[in-house]
Amino acid sequence: MAEPLIRMAHISKFYGRVRALEDVDLTVGESEIVGLLGDNGAGKSTLIKILSGAIPPTSGDIFIRGRKVEIGSTTDAIAQGIETIYQDSALVTQLSIARNLFLGREPIRGPRLLNRMDHAAMDAVARDLLKRVGISKDIPPGTPIGSLSGGERQAVAIARAMHFDSDLIILDEPTNNLGVAETQGVLRFVRNARDSGHSCIFIAHNIHHVFQVVDRIVVMRRGRVVADDIDPRHTNVEEVERIITGMAEDGSAGVVRAQ
Numbered sequence: 001m002a003e004p005l006i007r008m009a010h011i012s013k014f015y016g017r018v019r020a021l022e023d024v025d026l027t028v029g030e031s032e033i034v035g036l037l038g039d040n041g042a043g044k045s046t047l048i049k050i051l052s053g054a055i056p057p058t059s060g061d062i063f064i065r066g067r068k069v070e071i072g073s074t075t076d077a078i079a080q081g082i083e084t085i086y087q088d089s090a091l092v093t094q095l096s097i098a099r100n101l102f103l104g105r106e107p108i109r110g111p112r113l114l115n116r117m118d119h120a121a122m123d124a125v126a127r128d129l130l131k132r133v134g135i136s137k138d139i140p141p142g143t144p145i146g147s148l149s150g151g152e153r154q155a156v157a158i159a160r161a162m163h164f165d166s167d168l169i170i171l172d173e174p175t176n177n178l179g180v181a182e183t184q185g186v187l188r189f190v191r192n193a194r195d196s197g198h199s200c201i202f203i204a205h206n207i208h209h210v211f212q213v214v215d216r217i218v219v220m221r222r223g224r225v226v227a228d229d230i231d232p233r234h235t236n237v238e239e240v241e242r243i244i245t246g247m248a249e250d251g252s253a254g255v256v257r258a259q
């Protein structure tokens with residue numbers, strides 16, 4: 001069987017005496033969108049922070065396509081093809097869409113010493129990316145980020161991850177505080193990212209949003225994975241809610257792994 005894109009194995013994390021994660025396994029396949037669900041304090045953010053290099057695990061291993069990797073920092077994670085997009089993505093509101101797509105990785109024009117940014121190249125890539133990510137409106141790449149809606153900003157962050165060819169895009173609550181149309185836009189951007197070969201981990205408290213976009217749902221509770229193979233096409237929101245809250249301990253959905 002082919003190795004999954006990402007495999008986190010036996011991950012545990014203690015904050016002092018607080019056990020945030022206990023023996024967690026998580027896999028993400030190629031071109032797969034995995035929804036990570038769980039109540040407040042279940043351990044989702046901690047797991048994602050470990051995968052994105054923000055914090056080290058207390059124990060456990062991470063494999064990318066079967067190769068064991070050490071992710072010691074967020075820069076490390078990006079170099080390994082893992083990009084994380086937070087709710088208020090790290091975008092600079094005063095700068096243009098094009099500049100934000102390249103922040104810190106701008107193409108240079110002419111002699112290196114002069115360090116002149118190649119604005120034409122950045123604009124051309126930005127135009128193409130906005131189209132690929134699925135922004136239907138014709139937004140010029142010179143538009144400052146500050147004048148975009150929340151959903152469009154998420155799109156720019158997703159486009160950035162696509163351009164730098166991140167294998168895995170982690171989206172932490174990307175639809176928080178967004179209106180209905182905007183949310184639909186972000187869900188579409190995520191599907192487009194998957195369709196062009198990127199994998200995603202999608203974290204959201206709104207289960208309805210998760211159901212609309214993911215291929216598989218993983219549920220965490222009190223630092224453990226309690227279900228890891230829920231197919232949203234074969235269950236419903238109420239059933240998943242019962243698993244999240246622990247009301248389905250008997251495994252009635254047929255998806256709760258024996259612990």
Ligand SMILES: Nc1ncnc2c1ncn2[C@@H]1O[C@H](COP(=O)(O)OP(=O)(O)OP(=O)(O)O)[C@@H](O)[C@H]1O
Pocket residue numbers: 015018019020038039040041042043044045046047
């Ligand atoms: N820096 C920290 N120091 C001590 N305990 C922490 C720290 N960060 C998280 N925890 C604890 O670890 C556990 C898991 O928290 P985590 O933030 O990962 O959960 P979560 O599922 O992301 O919750 P939420 O949906 O509320 O963001 C909780 O008990 C939390 O209180």
